[in-house]
Amino acid sequence: MDISQVAKLSGVPASTLRFYEEKGLINSVGRQGIRRVFGAGIIERLALISLGRVAGFSLQEIAGILGSEKKPEIDRGLLLSKANELDKTIQKLVAMRDGLQHAAACSAPSHLECPKFRRLMNLAAAGAIKGEVAKQKIKQ
Structure with missing residues (x-):
């Protein structure tokens, strides 16, 4: 071909x-x-x-x-490692989504007056939004 x-x-x-x-x-x-x-x-x-x-x-x-042209040499450990990396990324994105959805629906007069929004801002500024840790902190 x-x-x-x-x-x-x-x-x-x-x-x-x-x-x-x-x-x-x-x-x-x-x-x-x-x-x-x-x-x-x-x-x-x-x-x-x-x-x-x-x-x-x-x-x-x-x-x-x-690997070779004839047969792929798929390393299962590498696949698992990438899956774990993707899980962490998904957790981070879910935490961000949840925080943004809360901010969009928050009844505080200003976003800066919303404790959850401020926590999200502070976590982002500190570079601390990492998966489940961030999700737990945002929910507080």
Whole structure:
């Protein structure tokens, strides 16, 4: 399959395919004139790269996950570590969402007069909003 076919089928631009090849994430199997040609497994490999990108892995981490061209070498520990990192991010975002929803509905005459809003502000200023800790502090 030439590069234009891969780009069309995968939705990944040809420039990105060339970049991925330069980084060692994918390999062409040859050339048809000046066009790169890729093997049958390229679409699945690009799907794995996309999944890794969406999950927040770096290209270097994805390269390690992908392993050889034939079979991915997915490190379950790395997946668990990323899942834990995502959990912390989710907790932080939930705490922020809850604080902002409270501020939007707060009956205090001014947001600066709302104790929960002030606590949220102070936590943010201190860089202390971290997952469950922040959620507990905001609810106080």
